[in-house]
Amino acid sequence: xxxxxxxxxLFSILLLGCTQKPSIIKANDSVIVPPTVQSNVSNLTxxxxxxAVVKSETVKFGAILPxxxxxxxxxxxxxxxxxxAVREINGQGGINGKIVELVIEDSACNPSNGVSAATKLVSxxxxxxxxxxxxSGESLASANVxxxxxxxxxxxxxxxxxxTTSSDYLFRIVPSDSFQxxxxxxxxxxxxxxxxxxxxxxxxxxxxxxxxxxKKTFVDMGGEISTEQxxxxxxxxxxxxxxxxxxxxxxxxxxxxxxxxxxxxxxxISDFGINITVLGADGADDPQTLSSLGNAAEGxxxxxxxxxxxxxxxxxxxxxxxxxxxxxxxxxxDSINLLASAVKSGAIDGPSIKSYLYGVNYKGVSGNIExxxxxxxxxxxxxxxxxxxxxxxxxxxAG
Numbered sequence: 409x410x411x412x413x414x415x416x417x418l419f420s421i422l423l424l425g426c427t428q429k430p431s432i433i434k435a436n437d438s439v440i441v442p443p444t445v446q447s448n449v450s451n452l453t454x455x456x457x458x459x460a461v462v463k464s465e466t467v468k469f470g471a472i473l474p475x476x477x478x479x480x481x482x483x484x485x486x487x488x489x490x491x492x493a494v495r496e497i498n499g500q501g502g503i504n505g506k507i508v509e510l511v512i513e514d515s516a517c518n519p520s521n522g523v524s525a526a527t528k529l530v531s532x533x534x535x536x537x538x539x540x541x542x543x544s545g546e547s548l549a550s551a552n553v554x555x556x557x558x559x560x561x562x563x564x565x566x567x568x569x570x571x572t573t574s575s576d577y578l579f580r581i582v583p584s585d586s587f588q589x590x591x592x593x594x595x596x597x598x599x600x601x602x603x604x605x606x607x608x609x610x611x612x613x614x615x616x617x618x619x620x621x622x623k624k625t626f627v628d629m630g631g632e633i634s635t636e637q638x639x640x641x642x643x644x645x646x647x648x649x650x651x652x653x654x655x656x657x658x659x660x661x662x663x664x665x666x667x668x669x670x671x672x673x674x675x676x677i678s679d680f681g682i683n684i685t686v687l688g689a690d691g692a693d694d695p696q697t698l699s700s701l702g703n704a705a706e707g708x709x710x711x712x713x714x715x716x717x718x719x720x721x722x723x724x725x726x727x728x729x730x731x732x733x734x735x736x737x738x739x740x741x742d743s744i745n746l747l748a749s750a751v752k753s754g755a756i757d758g759p760s761i762k763s764y765l766y767g768v769n770y771k772g773v774s775g776n777i778e779x780x781x782x783x784x785x786x787x788x789x790x791x792x793x794x795x796x797x798x799x800x801x802x803x804x805x806a807g
Contacts, residue, residue, distance in 0.1 A: 522546025
């Protein structure tokens with residue numbers, strides 16, 4: 409009998425311990441952050457997923473990010489930045505007393521997946537607004553989903569010039585590719601003194617947009633395009649394209665690609681002994697991938713939208729995640745805070761959030777944010793960074 413009572417007591421203690429243990433609510437990467445989380449990130453544990461709390465009164469935002477595929481490293485950093493913003497907002501009591509919930513969908517930077525993610529977020533999860541999509545192709549493909557459902561999508565990173573007229577409900581915190589390609593061409597001609605450039609680009613909306621804008625400005629400035637070569641998103645061998653480029657005696661390769669494809673191109677450029685300047689774009693801003701290439705990545709110079717006021721944000725990000733804030737993390741952080749600002753001001757649905765954004769003048773960590781009549785960012789600034797001894801070094805600011 410004593411053994412039975414002891415066993416019963418022990419079971420009760422264990423059961424009590426289990427029922428009191430906090431849990432993390434996570435469904436399709438939906439994360440709810442309680443107001444008890446401190447806004448000082450130095451007091452937070454080093455995890456990308458905050459503690460959870462059940463609460464019926466929430467403000468629900470969605471996010472569409474590439475958490476798998478060629479841009480997974482960049483997507484993970486953007487996710488971390490959004491979660492940091494959610495932590496800080498909820499640590500300060502939420503929005504008008506309501507907790508922010510973030511429902512994250514993985515698109516893998518695929519247009520079809522992007523449409524599915526957007527449809528789920530607006531139709532099933534009933535989010536108030538979306539931070540994203542990330543890539544240009546999926547943004548273009550899902551634009552009608554946001555328009556038809558009158559839900560605002562605020563992208564931290566989609567840059568295709570076609571997005572300018574794609575949807576009245578799609579905004580972006582980055583400049584159009586028409587500016588990025590032009591900045592790269594001006595740097596090529598004015599600073600590098602390039603006269604004859606090959607263009608090697610990934611054949612999607614983002615790559616084509618950069619190709620066109622770079623080509624126009626480079627030629628307008630008296631340069632010559634020696635050849636235009638394209639690669640598919642799943643390319644594993646680009647020797648044929650590089651053979652053509654090498655035969656035409658160019659003094660520059662303008663390389664518009666994502667990390668996976670860039671790694672293949674850079675490695676084979678090195679293997680071929682093609683010793684000319686390689687100028688890339690924001691899609692290549694993945695230190696993890698570049699570090700794996702050794703000397704093959706040395707000297708790669710890229711253009712990327714500037715993060716002008718990101719000093720404190722970068723410190724907080726590194727304190728929480730134990731790594732540097734990467735590409736589009738500042739813009740991702742701003743996307744959540746800007747949507748929160750809209751709701752805090754009294755916006756209660758898509759149309760009122762849209763009206764708020766059209767009139768906003770917001771100082772974000774990525775810079776001052778104002779939108780024109782198409783939802784495009786007013787003004788633009790780019791950093792030119794060179795991969796040197798295992799890290800990017802800032803060369804200059806342009807724009």
